[in-house]
Structures are given as structure tokens and as C-alpha cells.
Amino acid sequence: MSAPSIVVAPPRSVRRQGIDVAGLVFAGALLLALLFSLAVLAVLVGSQLSKGLPVFVDRGVDFLTSDLSSNPAKAGVAQGLIGTAMLVVIVAICAFPIGIMTAIYLEEYSANNRFARLIDINIRNLAGVPSVVYGILGLTVFVGLLAGLGDGNGKTVISGGLTLAVLILPLVIITSAEAIRAVPSALREAGFGLGASRWQVVRQLILPAAAPGILTGTVLALSRAIGETAPLILIGAVLGSFSTAGQLGDLVTGPYTALPAIIYDWAKRPQQEFQALTSAAIIVLLAVTIIANAAAVLLRNRYSRQW
Amino acid sequence: MTAASTPAPGSRLRGTANRRRNEGAIRAVLLAAAVVSILISVGIVLSLIFEAISFLSQIQLSQLFADGWFPRRGQFSISTVVVGTMIVAVVAMAIAAPIGLGSAIYLSEYASPRVRGIVKPVLEILAGVPSVVLGFFALTWISPNVVQAIFTGAKGFNLLAAGIGVGILTIPLVASISEDAMRAVPAALREASVGLGARKLRTSVRVVVPAAISGIVAAMILAVSRAIGETMVVALAAGATAGSLFTFNPLGPGQTLTGAMVSLAAGSDQVTGATAAFQSLFFLGLLLFLATLGLNVLGDAFVRRTRQKY
Numbered sequence: 001m002s003a004p005s006i007v008v009a010p011p012r013s014v015r016r017q018g019i020d021v022a023g024l025v026f027a028g029a030l031l032l033a034l035l036f037s038l039a040v041l042a043v044l045v046g047s048q049l050s051k052g053l054p055v056f057v058d059r060g061v062d063f064l065t066s067d068l069s070s071n072p073a074k075a076g077v078a079q080g081l082i083g084t085a086m087l088v089v090i091v092a093i094c095a096f097p098i099g100i101m102t103a104i105y106l107e108e109y110s111a112n113n114r115f116a117r118l119i120d121i122n123i124r125n126l127a128g129v130p131s132v133v134y135g136i137l138g139l140t141v142f143v144g145l146l147a148g149l150g151d152g153n154g155k156t157v158i159s160g161g162l163t164l165a166v167l168i169l170p171l172v173i174i175t176s177a178e179a180i181r182a183v184p185s186a187l188r189e190a191g192f193g194l195g196a197s198r199w200q201v202v203r204q205l206i207l208p209a210a211a212p213g214i215l216t217g218t219v220l221a222l223s224r225a226i227g228e229t230a231p232l233i234l235i236g237a238v239l240g241s242f243s244t245a246g247q248l249g250d251l252v253t254g255p256y257t258a259l260p261a262i263i264y265d266w267a268k269r270p271q272q273e274f275q276a277l278t279s280a281a282i283i284v285l286l287a288v289t290i291i292a293n294a295a296a297v298l299l300r301n302r303y304s305r306q307w
Numbered sequence: 308m309t310a311a312s313t314p315a316p317g318s319r320l321r322g323t324a325n326r327r328r329n330e331g332a333i334r335a336v337l338l339a340a341a342v343v344s345i346l347i348s349v350g351i352v353l354s355l356i357f358e359a360i361s362f363l364s365q366i367q368l369s370q371l372f373a374d375g376w377f378p379r380r381g382q383f384s385i386s387t388v389v390v391g392t393m394i395v396a397v398v399a400m401a402i403a404a405p406i407g408l409g410s411a412i413y414l415s416e417y418a419s420p421r422v423r424g425i426v427k428p429v430l431e432i433l434a435g436v437p438s439v440v441l442g443f444f445a446l447t448w449i450s451p452n453v454v455q456a457i458f459t460g461a462k463g464f465n466l467l468a469a470g471i472g473v474g475i476l477t478i479p480l481v482a483s484i485s486e487d488a489m490r491a492v493p494a495a496l497r498e499a500s501v502g503l504g505a506r507k508l509r510t511s512v513r514v515v516v517p518a519a520i521s522g523i524v525a526a527m528i529l530a531v532s533r534a535i536g537e538t539m540v541v542a543l544a545a546g547a548t549a550g551s552l553f554t555f556n557p558l559g560p561g562q563t564l565t566g567a568m569v570s571l572a573a574g575s576d577q578v579t580g581a582t583a584a585f586q587s588l589f590f591l592g593l594l595l596f597l598a599t600l601g602l603n604v605l606g607d608a609f610v611r612r613t614r615q616k617y
Binding site for chain 2: 020022023026027029030031032033034036037038040041043044047048097098101102104105106109110118119122123124125126128129130131132133134135136137139140141166169170173197198199220223224226227228229230233234260263264267268275278279282285286289290292293294297
């Protein structure tokens, strides 16, 4: 034995050199978890394409321009597309101004008092209310109100649009408020320092700076409204297979349907032909919502600024 | 000019009367918009409560403990729909909790910025898939290719397929809230752990996850709330369009809170007017509203705890 060395060898645990099996297994498991979602999305889209694309091959745009029918060879989604488009317009007109104004109030005007906190908590909770419950609100308030005004049974595209507008309002408020909060306060202070009023600061400095974020939020909210089904079913958007002959006036005051409601109706039918039609309608709906979502994400990535 | 005749600088800075009036009007309009959200909440609560009370006053208490949920026959078994809902929620969480949390750990601790940039948008697209689409997928793909392939006795409509579908819909929610919580953990904690010789696995599991536990718990609670409220997947894939007997069997059809509501509005249970069967819709809505509200308040409390911690 030689004299003890001054240099102490590091303990084994620090010197580890072998392959870290546990670490690799863990990383692999995590990656699998992540890939699961991608795989599900791929299988979902693939299965719908394989069943639905033949419908488009056989019938082309005829599927998009035909009315509902109990004959699967003739049935199309034209009424659903018109209904969904009208719903989107009503939702945009009602929810966006109120939502953005609420966000401006919460972020720029309200003192941090009890009332502002109440509104804040209230909006958070509204965002978590299941969509089917909004259907009940639509049923008692909007359908009841329109029926009371003497317009048939009140189950029209207007009550449907108002219900969806209420449904996405919290989403619009939360995303707009986040976008406004991300604008640095230096911008505000500079505006006030130049003698601008609060509204001038909001209108000319804050809103332009927050616009991309607000736009992203509103597009996502619209995409959510396009795909919502449960509240529409509660307030009467499912029509079975009868067709509404369409003057424009009848569209607003008469019965209506929407693309997701048609999907629900067809999905329940046992005939094989309707299963293919369901997939074809799903392709249309997915195309619309995925394009809207992708546009929103791209918009955010393109215009998001680091302050 | 003497100092005495000059108006105080504060009052001059407040602007002319005209300008102040305009500003006041704008503030009032914005406030009115904010009040709309309160009115919506009040509207939801009122529209649920009155009809639900009317429902309870029309039926005998024993009808709430019948053999099953058959609204047209006056059988309103609460336990049937509650157990159905819980089966779906448990299955959904069995899918969404591990996969959502695993994805979150990977995205927060392992993924390069490039991978994150690709995977995050895909998760967001999955979150944007309409639930009626997932319902059809659960019924026509998951049920035959997964559930019936594993369990030979399973029916075409079954709670298990519905639960898996709901779970898939909740994965992005779990992943995004958990990831936010883990990214909020300061890098100093990770560096300290690595400095003590821990490797990535140990750092992730023993340091980052415990530090982010409030946010992760919040993600799970909010996911349960979402799963309970999810409607279209259950309405299509769980299959009990005409009521259901009390069942614990996830391999057969069953009824849930939300599924029963859709059945009442559009399925074979469809009824209208001020009958007890129609008003049971509002009673179910009230139960659902209270359950999700309770979970959301709890989840929000946990989310706030994470934010305050560091």
C-alpha cells in the first residue's frame, strides 16, 4: 500500500458512465404520450377521409349544394352551411363588441375593487360552464323571448346565434384581456404623458398594439362556435330530414339547422349510406374549424411581439 | 399671474368639461358591457332553478330513486345518471391524466424549442376538434376497433368508448395547464438539482413536478369538470337515447347527466311542455351546473396558488 493520495476519487454516483436506462425509458414514455395525441388526430382525420372522400368523388359539389333529404343519394349539407354561416355572423356581431369592451373595461378602466373582482371571477366561472347548460339558458331566455314577440315557437337562427354568442363571450373576454395585459405600461404612460385621455390611449395605443392577440382570440372563439352542437340541439336545430324551402325571410324566422347538428342527426342513423355522408359532412366541418384554428395560430406566431 | 389665480395643476390636467363628459360616457358604455356577463350568470341560475323546483314539486321523492332513468315513465333515478357520468369521467381521466401529464413534462423539460413549435399547434388543433366529430369517431372507430377488440362481450354503444372519446378531448386541457405550471418553476431549482448530481429523470419527477403540483392538481380538477360537462361524445357513443337501467357496466350503454339532457331535447325521450319529464331537463342542468361550478372554483383556487408561489 502506498501513501494515501490527496486527490479523492469522486464517489461512484457522480462518475456514472453507463447508459441511463431508467432515464431513456422515461423519456421514451413521455414521447409516446405526446405521440398518442398526434396518432389520434391522424387516425381520426384518416378514417373520416377514407369514408367521406368517396362521397365527394361521386357527387362533387352536389353534396355541398343539395338540401337535406331522407334519400342518402340526394342528401346534402347546403342548409347546414347557410345556417352555420348565419350563426357565425350573429355571434360575431353580438359577442365581439361586448367581449372586447368588457376586456377593455377590466384591464384599463376598473379600479382593482370588489366589483371588478366579482366580474373577473364571474367570467372565469362562466368559461367553465358546460355548453349544454348554455342551451338551457337559450331555451328559457332567447327562445322564450322570441316566442313571446310572436314569432312562431322562437326556435330560430336568431335564438341559436344569441345562445352561441353568450357561450363564447367568456372566451372572447379572457383572450382579449390577456392581449391587452401584454401591452407594456410604458406605452400607456407615454400616452398619458403627452396629455391623451384614457380613451385616446386605449383607442390609439393599446388597441392597435393588442389587435393581433385579440384577433387570434376571436377567431378561436368563432371556430368553437362553429363546432358547438349541444346547445343548438337543446334549442331546436335538429330537423330530422325535412327541408326548409328558403326565402331569406323564412331563413331568419323559420326553423333552421347547422352543420354540426346535421352531423349529429346523420350519425344516429343506422343506414350505411348515411355513415358515409356523416364522414363527408365531418370533413367539411373539420376543414372549416382546422383552417380557422391554423389561421389563428399562424396569426399569433407572426404578429406576436416581444416587448 | 400670481400663484393664487392659477388653477391647481390637477384640475387643469383633468381636461375640459366636454372631454370629461365624453370620457365618462365611454366609461359607462364599457361598464354596461361588463355587466352583461353578470346578467348571463344570473340568467343561467334563474332559468335552471325555477324549472328545477317546479320539477321537484311535481314528482314524488321515490321517483328519484327508481330502477333507472326513464323520464317518460316517470322514473328519474339520479343514481343512474350520476354513476354513468362518473364511469365516463373515470375512464376519461385514466386516458387524459397520464397522457396529458406526460406530454406536459416532455414539452416543458425535454422538448427542444423546435419540437415545441411543431407539437404545441397540433395539440391546439386537437383541442379545436368539435366534440360531435369525436363522438362519431368514438362510436364508429373506437368502439369497434378498440373496445370490442379487447372486450369481446362489449356492446356497440358503450360507456367505455364514450369515456375514451371524452378523455381524448381533455388531453390538451391537462397538457396545457400542467405545462404552464411546470414552466413557471424557476430554472434555479432545476440547476440546483442537476448540480447535486440528479439526472433529467430525477430532476423532472422529484423537483419540477412537486414544485408545480398545485397547477397539476388544478389541471386534473378542471379536466374532470370538463369531462362531466362533455355532451356530444356521450350523446352519440354511450347510446342510451331512450333512458337506461342503473348500471355499473362500462361495456354496455348507459346514461349520463349530459346524455340524458340531449335525449330529452332531441332523442327518443323528446318531450315538451310543462310536464315533469320535460322539466327534468332543468333539474339535470342544475345538477351539472353545480357540479362543474364546484370543481371549477376548486381548480381556480389551485391555479392561483401556483401563481403566488414564486
